[in-house]
Amino acid sequence: xxxxxxxxxxxxxxxxxxxxxxxxxxxxxxxxxxxxxxxxxxxxxxxxxxxxxxxxxxxxxxxxxxxxxxxxxxxxxxxxxxxxxxxxxxxxxxxxxxxxxxxxxxxxxxxxxxxxxxxxxxxxxxxxxxxxxxxxxxxxxxxxxxxxxxxxxxxxxxxxxxxxxxxxxxxxxxxxxxxxxxxxxxxxxxxxxxxxxxxxxxxxxxxxxxxxxxxxxxxxxxxxxxxxxxxxxxxxxx
Amino acid sequence: xxxxxxxxxxxxxxxxxxxxxxxxxxxxxxxxxxxxxxxxxxxxxxxxxxxxxxxxxxxxxxxxxxxxxxxxxxxxxxxxxxxxxxxxxxxxxxxxxxxxxxxxxxxxxxxxxxxxxxxxxxxxxxxxxxxxxxxxxxxxxxxxxxxxxxxxxxxxxxxxxxxxxxxxxxxxxxxxxxxxxxxxxxxxxxxxxxxxxxxxxxxxxxxxx
Numbered sequence: 414x415x416x417x418x419x420x421x422x423x424x425x426x427x428x429x430x431x432x433x434x435x436x437x438x439x440x441x442x443x444x445x446x447x448x449x450x451x452x453x454x455x456x457x458x459x460x461x462x463x464x465x466x467x468x469x470x471x472x473x474x475x476x477x478x479x480x481x482x483x484x485x486x487x488x489x490x491x492x493x494x495x496x497x498x499x500x501x502x503x504x505x506x507x508x509x510x511x512x513x514x515x516x517x518x519x520x521x522x523x524x525x526x527x528x529x530x531x532x533x534x535x536x537x538x539x540x541x542x543x544x545x546x547x548x549x550x551x552x553x554x555x556x557x558x559x560x561x562x563x564x565x566x567x568x569x570x571x572x573x574x575x576x577x578x579x580x581x582x583x584x585x586x587x588x589x590x591x592x593x594x595x596x597x598x599x600x601x602x603x604x605x606x607x608x609x610x611x612x613x614x615x616x617x618x619x620x621x622x623x624x625x626x627x628x629x630x631x632x633x634x635x636x637x638x639x640x641x642x643x644x645x646x647x648x649x650x651x
Numbered sequence: 652x653x654x655x656x657x658x659x660x661x662x663x664x665x666x667x668x669x670x671x672x673x674x675x676x677x678x679x680x681x682x683x684x685x686x687x688x689x690x691x692x693x694x695x696x697x698x699x700x701x702x703x704x705x706x707x708x709x710x711x712x713x714x715x716x717x718x719x720x721x722x723x724x725x726x727x728x729x730x731x732x733x734x735x736x737x738x739x740x741x742x743x744x745x746x747x748x749x750x751x752x753x754x755x756x757x758x759x760x761x762x763x764x765x766x767x768x769x770x771x772x773x774x775x776x777x778x779x780x781x782x783x784x785x786x787x788x789x790x791x792x793x794x795x796x797x798x799x800x801x802x803x804x805x806x807x808x809x810x811x812x813x814x815x816x817x818x819x820x821x822x823x824x825x826x827x828x829x830x831x832x833x834x835x836x837x838x839x840x841x842x843x844x845x846x847x848x849x850x851x852x853x854x855x856x857x858x859x860x
Contacts, residue, residue: 420719427726431733438737442744449747559685559754560836 448473455480457551461539462512462520463575467568484522486510487648493635497648507632511647512539518645520548523633527625530617532556534565534625540579544640547589550574562618573609579630579637581607586634588627591619662781663788669854671792672765674847679765683797684839685756690813693801695749697794699742699757703734704766704793705786712774712782727770728761735760765789800842808833 452473459465459479488501489509500506510522522539534555539548550571557563564570577589582603592599592608593616600608611619630637639645654660672678682700686692710730711718718726739757742750750757760766769789774782805811807830810818818827832838 416719416721420722423717423719424722424725427729431729435733435736438740442740445744446740446747449743453747453751563754 452476454553455484457553458484458510458522458537458539460551461522461537461549463539463549464512483512483514484510485513489633489636491635493637493639493645495636495645495648507636509633509636510537513647516647518542518640518647521636521640521645523629525625525629527621527629529555529557529621530562531558534618534622538574538626538630540637540640542640542645544637544642544645545578545580547574547577547579557615557618560614562612562615564612564615565618565622570610570612577609578606580641584641586631586637588623588630590623590627593619659781659784662784663791666769666785666788667791667795671796671850672768672789673793673796673843674850675854676765677847678768679763679793680843682756682759682763683793683800683843684836686753687797687801687804687839688808688834689805689811690798690801692749692752693797695742695746696753696756697790697797699735699738700760700763700766700793701787701790702738703731703760704769704790705783706734707731707766707770708774708782708786709779711770712777712779715775718775723775724767724771727767727775731766731770732761765793796843796846799846800839803842804833804838808838 456465456471456476459476460467462484464479464483465471465476486501487509488496488503488506490496490500491505495509495511496506501508508524510524511518512520512522520539520541522537525534525536525538527534532555534552534557536550536552536554538550540546541548550573552566552571555563555565557565574589579586579588581587587607590608592611594611594613596605596608596610599611636645655664666672670676673680673683682696686696707727707730711727714726735758738760739750742753742757769785773785777785802812805813806817810816810823810829818829830838
């Protein structure tokens, strides 16, 4: 057999063996990995409404128990009505999670999916039942540059959002914006409630996130308005 | 024959100390900068690296007589890459938080020049027994540097060891502050530079230049 033929046979065999091995491992571990991802998603929703702490460790069971007790997924129509059941999956209905305490809505959680610099940034933004104060913000997935834009996964950046307001004093929607650097140095005093500290070296990630949050929150404005006017209600058929 | 005179021991001790891959050969710096903010991540990275380099050396060494010379680098890389993917899948299934903290750096073990260097430079031309010792030695050399750097950075950067507070509150009350620079990559550069200097002095490594 010539050298060339030998190389080709070796390469083909190697690919087959490694292919089977890796596929086997990936398939076998997939259920566990998916469970981790789902658990992480739930934990992030709980983090956004401040029901769990970032400094503490939780078992999968603790997370599931808390989540199933207090969090429920609904839909929000274009008029801001909250719907449940089959109507959640109808087309113009936006997904929304509610944190329900004693049959009262305590906060609502908006899923964030928006383009970053290199890929999708996903997370959750929780807003108080007053429809204007941010309860919390978490990022579940991103592919920003580690050390620069990747810093959005840091605790300080996410905690930065707590207590910020998505409306100004006149009640007009303004969203939450990422400042270029420190809010205290870059932003006028009256606008500070709507800005969070940015990350140095990650201006673009900040801009993308600002744009994304504005677009998404704008789409959720009908629901937010109902919350501000105290008209938001749980659907009867839940 | 004394243990320290055997070829096996020398194969292990060489890369672990006098020919340390990071401090002497200046390889694998990228991950040494990135995962050394905390001891936890440095430890897991060391274990992952140990697994990959030892197994890759073993596999390549066992197959060294049948690997065709003209595609050997591709074969070595394929073996390394598969081992890394396995490690990554395993971490994502059993240590999800850790795999998120290490993010892309587990995947980047593939491009860690130490591993390809050892499989190509050593495992291809030595018996499996020695190749494994060489892999373990390099992993020990890599890991010891990683853990030392992480120890210094975590202690001075966040006042913790393996996530536990070790600097007493009274120090902070007295005006002690954590060093912010320790959390940034340049700190690792400075520490590795100082360690390289110290080690070359202690081990008596002489520059050829």
